[in-house]
Amino acid sequence: MGAPYAVLIAGPTASGKSALATKLARDYGGAVINTDALQVYRELRVLSARPDVDEEKLAPHYLYGFVSAFEPFSVGHWLEAAKTALADARAKGLMPIFAGGTGLYFAALLQGLSPVPEIHASIRVEARQKLSELGNERFHIELTARDPVMGARLNPGDSQRIVRAWEVIEATGQSLAEWQALKGVPALTGDLARFVLKPNRDWLIERIARRFRSMVEQGGLDEVRALRDGGIASDAPAARALGVPQLMAHLEGRVSLEQAVEQAIVETRRYAKRQMTWFRHQMPDWSVIERSDVGEMATIIERELE
Secondary structure, eight states: OOOSEEEEEEEEEEESSHHHHHHHHHTTTEEEEEEOSTBBBBBGGTTTTTHHHHHSSOOEESSSSSSSSOOOHHHHHHHHEEEEHHHHHTTTTTTEEEESOOOOHHHHHOOOOOOOOOOOOOHHHHHHHHHHHHHHHHHHHHHHHHHHHHHHHHHOOHHHHHHHHHHHHHHHHHHHHHHHHSSOSSOOSSSSSEEEOOOOOHHHHHHHHHHHHHIIIIIIIHHHHHHHTTTTTTTTTGGSSHHHHHHHHHHTTTTTHHHHHHHHHHHHHHHHHHHHHHHHHTTTSEEOEEEEEEEHHHHHHHHOOO
């Protein structure tokens, strides 16, 4: 195949993406660009399984821990940052290696995003106040009256999405569905090497459990306590990160620590299953690697890059 313009590595949580990407970056003179929605938050180094300080020294790393969990952040913000990281890596002669588990980030990178305008902060505040006053069911009814298409698509219980749909039609007069139908511009084109990790199911289940318990021991609970003490909103993306709701419930006295850990492990397994389903349907032409050992995975990729 020869040296590609960029390497893309997707995979479920706990599958070894970061270690694999770092090894490839060292072997090929590359730079690792985070493509995971949780690893952008600086307050969640442990719970998001971000590369540690020593790992980050092994090769250049971009877009890890560069956003506050208390600030609004979207796929659009990530895409703009990714474009900058890509340009910087290429300018330095480094092979860009995008690694992560967020399918929407990969989709945005390869397909672009619909050009939905920025929503003024006052409209966002009004929408959330309206939701609080009406409740999800009545809010959804009013959304459906204004935007039947998005009303039919969205579940009343999905607060984040029904509020987003309301904000867009309030600010622009057009349904979010109309904006989403507009084609975006890909940020990454050319000769790309694309891989999806598909580890053994039993191995992944065991690794998820072992890793989460280790996260709690290494400071994960303290990270959640800091979010709570900082007054993070319950609907903030970081507040819904894997393990955060369960550990927050423990800190609030609603469950024991062991119950919280077990619940988080179960939810993480479910999330990994959803990721694999997404990859299977949305990335059918990507090369699948059915290995668990980082060295073996790297060897497979290196053979394809020769």
